Amino acid sequence: MSTDTKGGAPVDAHSGTVTTGHEWDGIRELNTPLPRWWLYTFYACIVWAIGYWVVYPAWPLLSGYTHGVAGWQSRNAVVEDIAALKALRAPMNDKIAKASLSEIEKTPELLSFARAQGSAAFAINCAPCHGSGGQGAYGYPNLNADRWIWGGTLEEIKTTITHGARSADDPATHLSAMPGFGRDGLLDAKQISNVADYVRTLSGGKPEAGADLAAGKKLFADNCSACHGPEGKGNKDVGAPNLTTSVWLYGPAKADIVKRVNVGGGGVMPAWGAKLDEGTIKSLTVFVHSLGGGQ
Numbered sequence: 254m255s256t257d258t259k260g261g262a263p264v265d266a267h268s269g270t271v272t273t274g275h276e277w278d279g280i281r282e283l284n285t286p287l288p289r290w291w292l293y294t295f296y297a298c299i300v301w302a303i304g305y306w307v308v309y310p311a312w313p314l315l316s317g318y319t320h321g322v323a324g325w326q327s328r329n330a331v332v333e334d335i336a337a338l339k340a341l342r343a344p345m346n347d348k349i350a351k352a353s354l355s356e357i358e359k360t361p362e363l364l365s366f367a368r369a370q371g372s373a374a375f376a377i378n379c380a381p382c383h384g385s386g387g388q389g390a391y392g393y394p395n396l397n398a399d400r401w402i403w404g405g406t407l408e409e410i411k412t413t414i415t416h417g418a419r420s421a422d423d424p425a426t427h428l429s430a431m432p433g434f435g436r437d438g439l440l441d442a443k444q445i446s447n448v449a450d451y452v453r454t455l456s457g458g459k460p461e462a463g464a465d466l467a468a469g470k471k472l473f474a475d476n477c478s479a480c481h482g483p484e485g486k487g488n489k490d491v492g493a494p495n496l497t498t499s500v501w502l503y504g505p506a507k508a509d510i511v512k513r514v515n516v517g518g519g520g521v522m523p524a525w526g527a528k529l530d531e532g533t534i535k536s537l538t539v540f541v542h543s544l545g546g547g548q
């Protein structure tokens with residue numbers, strides 16, 4: 254226990270520091286003041302925080318929050334950023350909207366902008382169905398392959414993107430459907446098996462043992478060639494795929510082909526004409542055309 258005092262407060266004999274007077278089992282609490290610079294910084298932070306609460310959105314309330322006198326909102330900041338980006342792109346997008354597709358392909362400056370913009374728009378709008386690289390999936394066509402259901406010229410691709418296929422909300426959409434030969438009793442199981450075996454041979458596939466290819470060929474000529482062509486090379490006017498390549502919408506296995514002949518139908522591609530502006534559609538067209546090598 255120290256008996257020294259400084260200004261009336263007890264002083265610790267060992268360190269010479271004033272104590273608070275609190276003592277527990279002989280352990281006394283020193284009263285070491287905070288450094289001034291620290292204290293003033295701390296006060297400055299408090300003042301700054303109060304100012305911040307007043308100026309910016311800060312405190313949650315039961316319904317809503319304190320808005321702050323400056324009217325700042327993170328959403329406005331995003332809206333401004335997007336508007337600035339659009340303004341930056343607008344002159345080029347305008348040029349693309351006004352140029353013809355072949356002009357865009359011939360002008361390197363327009364082409365590189367269109368491909369970049371098309372690639373970005375593809376990632377947002379198209380990748381969920383066609384895959385991030387346009388590689389397709391079951392029922393969604395591979396856009397990298399030079400095998401086009403609805404045609405692979407610039408104009409044809411643009412038409413498909415603008416109006417879609419079997420899209421309920423666009424009267425100019427591509428329309429057609431493969432009949433459900435099995436479901437509607439047009440062909441029996443044996444006939445379907447034979448025609449499926451024959452279809453497999455068109456792309457170099459092996460028919461099953463015991464397949465009657467001559468019967469399959471005849472069935473194909475009678476039932477399928479009107480849409481898929483006499484040699485099975487497809488017909489873009491009715492969206493009937495080429496059956497002689499290694500690229501398939503629904504798979505090359507015999508079971509896949511049998512299923513298609515049984516149920517028929519056709520996939521739905523949305524129409525984008527009402528959702529995207531002309532410059533974006535043309536950019537997408539040029540981008541998709543570059544994927545598949547065009548035609």
Ligand code: HEC
Nearest residue numbers: 378379382393394401402403404413418492520521522537
């Ligand atoms: C909801 C899924 C879906 C989305 C999203 C979608 N597509 Fe498609 N697309 C399809 C389907 C299904 C087909 C095949 C239609 C058919 O079977 O006739 C198709 C066909 C196409 C074709 C024709 C391919 C050919 O071989 O002729 C092009 C080109 C195309 N899509 C481009 C796009 C672009 C560009 C976008 C984005 C703006 C897009 N698609 C978004 C489902 C989609």
Ligand code: HEC
Nearest residue numbers: 430431476477480492493494501502503504510513519520
């Ligand atoms: C009225 C026209 C039409 C007729 C007739 C027709 N098809 Fe099709 N076929 C189509 C269309 C359109 C598609 C594309 C379906 C889609 O886009 O989803 C198709 C798709 C297919 C496919 C799937 C191709 C793939 O890439 O996966 C096979 C296989 C096929 N047809 C076989 C046949 C056979 C075999 C016959 C005869 C028994 C036949 N089709 C008759 C229009 C027709």
